[in-house]
Amino acid sequence: MNHSSSIRIPSLLAVLSLAGCISGCTTVGPDYDGVPDVAQDAMQSGRFVRASAHAEAEKPVAAWWGALGDAQLNALIEQALQHSPDLRAAKARLRQSRAGFEQQQAQNLPTIGASGAAAVLQTAPGTDESQTAKLYVAGFDATWEADLFGGTRRAVEAASAESEAVRAELQDVQVSLEAEVANAYVELRAQQQRRALMQQTADADKQMLMLTQQRSDRGVASAAEVDQMQSQVDGTQATLNQIDAAIAAALDQLAVLTGQSPGALDGTLSQSKPLPMLPQSVAVGDPAALLKRRPDIRAAERRLASSNAQIGEKKADYFPKLTLLGNIGFSSDSASHLFRSSNSMLLGLPYLSWNFLDFGKTAAAVRGAEAGYDEAIAQYEGTVLNALRDANTALSRYGYQRNSVVKLLAQQASAQHETELMQQRRTAGTASQIDLLDAQRALYNAQQNAVQGQGDLLKDFVSLQKSLGLGWEAASAGSKPADAS
Numbered sequence: 001m002n003h004s005s006s007i008r009i010p011s012l013l014a015v016l017s018l019a020g021c022i023s024g025c026t027t028v029g030p031d032y033d034g035v036p037d038v039a040q041d042a043m044q045s046g047r048f049v050r051a052s053a054h055a056e057a058e059k060p061v062a063a064w065w066g067a068l069g070d071a072q073l074n075a076l077i078e079q080a081l082q083h084s085p086d087l088r089a090a091k092a093r094l095r096q097s098r099a100g101f102e103q104q105q106a107q108n109l110p111t112i113g114a115s116g117a118a119a120v121l122q123t124a125p126g127t128d129e130s131q132t133a134k135l136y137v138a139g140f141d142a143t144w145e146a147d148l149f150g151g152t153r154r155a156v157e158a159a160s161a162e163s164e165a166v167r168a169e170l171q172d173v174q175v176s177l178e179a180e181v182a183n184a185y186v187e188l189r190a191q192q193q194r195r196a197l198m199q200q201t202a203d204a205d206k207q208m209l210m211l212t213q214q215r216s217d218r219g220v221a222s223a224a225e226v227d228q229m230q231s232q233v234d235g236t237q238a239t240l241n242q243i244d245a246a247i248a249a250a251l252d253q254l255a256v257l258t259g260q261s262p263g264a265l266d267g268t269l270s271q272s273k274p275l276p277m278l279p280q281s282v283a284v285g286d287p288a289a290l291l292k293r294r295p296d297i298r299a300a301e302r303r304l305a306s307s308n309a310q311i312g313e314k315k316a317d318y319f320p321k322l323t324l325l326g327n328i329g330f331s332s333d334s335a336s337h338l339f340r341s342s343n344s345m346l347l348g349l350p351y352l353s354w355n356f357l358d359f360g361k362t363a364a365a366v367r368g369a370e371a372g373y374d375e376a377i378a379q380y381e382g383t384v385l386n387a388l389r390d391a392n393t394a395l396s397r398y399g400y401q402r403n404s405v406v407k408l409l410a411q412q413a414s415a416q417h418e419t420e421l422m423q424q425r426r427t428a429g430t431a432s433q434i435d436l437l438d439a440q441r442a443l444y445n446a447q448q449n450a451v452q453g454q455g456d457l458l459k460d461f462v463s464l465q466k467s468l469g470l471g472w473e474a475a476s477a478g479s480k481p482a483d484a485s
Contacts, residue, residue, distance in 0.1 A: 027150030028319070029312015032157075032305045036377060038384040042287045049392050055399070058283040063474035064465040065182055068276035068458075072269070073185050076258060080181045081174065083259030090173040097159075097166040104159040107152050110144035118335070136338045139329035146324060151316025158309035165302035171472035172295035179466040181257050183459050185276075188250035190455030192272035194448050195243045201444045202240060204437045205233045211434050275454055278461060282398070284468060290391060291384060294469030300376070300383040307369070307376040314365040320354035390467035398460040401453070408446075408453040415439075415446035 042049070047057055061067065065077055081087065116138040122131070147153055209229040215221035251269060252262035291297050327347040332338045355362070422439040425431035465471065 026148060027153055027312065028315045029150070029154055030308060032308045035301050035304060035380055038381045039287070039388055042388055043291075046286050046288070048284060048287060048388075048395055055284045055395055056281050057286055059289070060283040060285050060465075060468055060470055062470055062472075064470050065178065067279045068182075068461075070185075070276040072273070073182060073276060076185060076254060077178050077181050079258040080177050084177055084257060085259060087170075087173055087177055090170040094163070094166050094170050097163040101156070101159040101163045104152075104156050107145075107155065108147060110142045112140065112142045114138075114140050134333050135331065136333070136335050137329070137331045138338060139327055141325070141327040143326075144324045146322040148322055149316045149319040151313050154309045154312035154316065158306045158313060161302045161306035161309065165299040165306065168295040168299035168302060170295075172299065175295060175466055175469060175471040177257065178471040179462050181254065182462045184250050184253045184257065186455055186458045186462070188247060188254065188269060189273055189275045190451055190458075191243050191246045191250060193275065193451045195240065195247065196272060197444045197448045197451065198236065198240050198243060201441055201448075202233070202236045204441045204444070205229070205236050208434055208437045208441075209233050211437075275451070276458060278458060282461070282464065284391070284395065284464070287388060287391075290387060290468060294387050295472055297380075297383055297387055297469075300380040304373070304376040304380050307373040311366065311369040311373060314362065314369045317355070317362040317365065320352055323351040323353070325349040325351055387467070387469075391464075394460065394464040394467040398457070398464050401457045401460045405450070405453045405457050408450045412443075412446040412450045415443040419443045 037043075048055070065073055117136075119135045119137075121133040121135075145152070209226070209232075212221050212226050212229045216223060216226050251265055254269065255262050255264045258265070285293075325348070327345075329345045329347070330338050330340075330343050331345070332340070332343045337343060419436075419439045419442075422431055422436050426433065426436045
């Protein structure tokens with residue numbers, strides 16, 4: 001069998017060259033020209049509104065938790081970055097988005113397939129006129145839609161920006177995870193310190209109750225005083241129970257954040273240790289650097305770029321589409337002669353389609369994409385403003401809480417001095433044992449308030465680092481936390 005080609009190869013190559021030239025030169029839709037200006041007053045000032053004397057306009061450190069000088073906290077954060085279920089889920093979402101981007105890129109390439117068949121035809125079986133005919137067919141076909149007006153390129157551009165946005169969201173999960181681990185660790189250490197002090201308070205309360213009961217037995221104290229002391233003992237014990245529950249909750253939270261079962265860290269972290277130490281000053285940078293660093297802002301910016309590309313993707317549907325079809329086929333009545341050149345057939349066919357009358361479907365899709373772009377602009381602006389608010393609020397709270405801790409420590413020093421004076425009076429016989437125990441109880445209460453204040457200050461420090469978008473660069477320095485694989 002000798003079949004001639006339905007279109008000559010030079011003509012087919014000319015069509016392919018023309019389609020490639022057109023598709024490389026024409027791209028409809030608006031080109032992305034960056035983000036709108038937001039909060040220019042903050043950008044021009046070069047500093048945060050709520051920056052205090054303890055905040056320096058220097059580049060902050062990515063691995064901010066290292067400044068706290070707690071090796072156990074460092075190990076917990078590293079373990080969380082390696083094993084957190086939330087982080088693994090975020091990495092899986094990034095792999096999905098990358099796969100979608102690669103799939104969209106493949107739309108620019110031809111689709112190639114192969115087919116084959118063998119048929120045996122027997123006429124009038126069982127008779128003298130019986131005849132058998134055989135036919136073998138094989139072929140290779142390809143289709144390619146020429147991207148004449150850039151619709152596919154815009155789709156690739158949108159998918160690429162979306163993948164980058166998902167990567168920024170992964171980094172945002174890293175930032176949040178580090179802050180959660182640090183907050184849970186601070187809560188654990190603060191509650192452990194409080195429990196030790198509350199146990200001393202409980203011991204003092206029991207001694208005071210015993211002495212009051214003895215005085216009541218001698219007729220020196222009333223039954224109401226005994227009841228009052230009993231109520232104080234019960235209240236202290238109730239507070240102890242609440243602290244124990246808070247310690248258990250913090251231990252379980254740290255276990256889950258590091259990818260372990262609740263209770264897995266009880267043996268490691270149950271022993272009380274001091275709170276981490278804060279640095280004397282905190283580097284916060286400036287608002288302009290914040291916009292480049294915070295993952296949620298970068299995610300919003302990438303989604304804005306994706307929305308812009310989607311407008312061009314939809315506008316390309318206004319124009320004709322050119323699909324190139326090609327086929328190389330072989331047919332023969334003998335399998336051994338199938339792939340001879342005399343049994344071949346070549347087909348090349350350009351196919352043009354144009355939905356010029358779609359009753360407004362394309363126009364509606366374009367309007368929807370433009371509305372999506374407007375929404376992305378508003379979301380970007382809102383993300384920037386909220387980020388600046390977060391940073392300024394965190395700076396304000398950190399500054400005020402630092403001043404509050406100074407006052408609490410001063411109260412603790414006064415209570416310590418008062419207890420020492422009461423001890424001297426007790427030794428001199430001018431004060432009772434109950435008076436001394438009462439002074440000690442006030443000291444324990446002042447110490448608890450100071451511990452709680454220092455814990456809150458550490459949490460405000462953590463919140464400040466999170467608001468500045470810190471932590472993801474440190475996580476990305478290691479291959480496993482940053483890599484989505």
